[in-house]
Amino acid sequence: MKKLNIALLAGGDSSEREVALASAQQVFNAFDHTKYNVILVDVQGRHWTCKGAGGREVEVDKTDFSVPVGDGKIVLDYAFIMIHGTPGEDGKLQGYLEMMGIPYSSSGFASSVVTFDKTLCKRIVSEIEGLCLAREIVLRRGGEADAATVVERLGLPLFVKPNASGSSCGVTKVKTAAELAPAIEKAFTESDAVLIEEFIRGREFGCGVWITADDIRTLPVTEIKSHKEFFDYEAKYTAGMSDEITPAEIPADTARRIQRLAAAAARACHCRGIVRVDFIVTEADDIYMVEINSIPGMSGGSIVPKQIAAAGLDLGDVLDTIIEDTLCRR
Numbered sequence: 001m002k003k004l005n006i007a008l009l010a011g012g013d014s015s016e017r018e019v020a021l022a023s024a025q026q027v028f029n030a031f032d033h034t035k036y037n038v039i040l041v042d043v044q045g046r047h048w049t050c051k052g053a054g055g056r057e058v059e060v061d062k063t064d065f066s067v068p069v070g071d072g073k074i075v076l077d078y079a080f081i082m083i084h085g086t087p088g089e090d091g092k093l094q095g096y097l098e099m100m101g102i103p104y105s106s107s108g109f110a111s112s113v114v115t116f117d118k119t120l121c122k123r124i125v126s127e128i129e130g131l132c133l134a135r136e137i138v139l140r141r142g143g144e145a146d147a148a149t150v151v152e153r154l155g156l157p158l159f160v161k162p163n164a165s166g167s168s169c170g171v172t173k174v175k176t177a178a179e180l181a182p183a184i185e186k187a188f189t190e191s192d193a194v195l196i197e198e199f200i201r202g203r204e205f206g207c208g209v210w211i212t213a214d215d216i217r218t219l220p221v222t223e224i225k226s227h228k229e230f231f232d233y234e235a236k237y238t239a240g241m242s243d244e245i246t247p248a249e250i251p252a253d254t255a256r257r258i259q260r261l262a263a264a265a266a267r268a269c270h271c272r273g274i275v276r277v278d279f280i281v282t283e284a285d286d287i288y289m290v291e292i293n294s295i296p297g298m299s300g301g302s303i304v305p306k307q308i309a310a311a312g313l314d315l316g317d318v319l320d321t322i323i324e325d326t327l328c329r330r
Helices: 017-030 092-100 109-116 118-125 147-154 177-188 233-237 252-268 303-310 315-329
Strands: 004-011 036-044 047-051 057-059 066-069 072-075 078-081 136-140 158-162 172-174 193-198 203-211 216-226 242-245 273-281 287-293
Touching: 004 017, 017 036, 017 315, 057 066, 078 092, 078 315, 092 109, 109 118, 109 287, 118 136, 118 193, 118 252, 118 287, 136 147, 147 158, 147 177, 147 193, 158 177, 172 177, 177 193, 203 252, 203 303, 216 252, 216 303, 252 273, 252 287, 273 303, 273 315, 303 315
Parallel strands: 004 036, 004 078
Antiparallel strands: 036 047, 047 057, 066 072, 136 193, 158 172, 158 193, 203 216, 203 273, 216 242, 273 287
């Protein structure tokens, strides 16, 4: 039986590029290479490259999604997207692949657009019973925010974050009115819109959700304890800067509520494959959704692989199921 030619799309053009490359390497290692011919493709702008004969770089032909080999070519049958940020999470790759008729592993084009846009995502999930959302002010590029008005509405501290970005890139915890303007400027380096949100005090959790055509499953909940003021880029990707406890040491009822809300949010946004939904739980036991990650980190230190292992599952088997589900949908 012919092996499926899989393009493992990695890298990307955002501040999360290096994280995405690490995630892709972990996924590459987890694939059953007796079943699949996996080709790691580094996507960077218009250049999509992979290693050819002798280790030299060759360009993927995007007109038919193929890789040149000698006098011929390998036509790629499937795309496994492992790019955090643009163009992997914002719908751009999904749009190209849908136009080309190439099956792929992640949520679809429309779903990716929705989950990448934090403000839009909050609107979509706002009717879910039991789910709380932080109050916000949205600022578009060219707009201005009066610090006194913002503080009066949202209080201090507060968070300023890019509306469309990940890995906490461009996020600032603002403690004084004077810190607001530089925080907004920093967030605009990552996105054309900025989200100013009230600070929600509580414990932080992440919950993986695995969605196929016939089923939606939740993974064990992880509690995230940052050694910094919040779970920023350094805390996420520097060893020893955070503790990630899987499964979380919380009452079973709280875990079930988080899982129910994670599944409901993923369903409302029409997600596919594996996503991770992040929450804050307050002392009053209110559950606030932070965001949905449509292509969560899959490196050795990432949360979802730990949840997969805690559930007694094998990452390679999960990858098989995602591929099989995608092909069956077609």
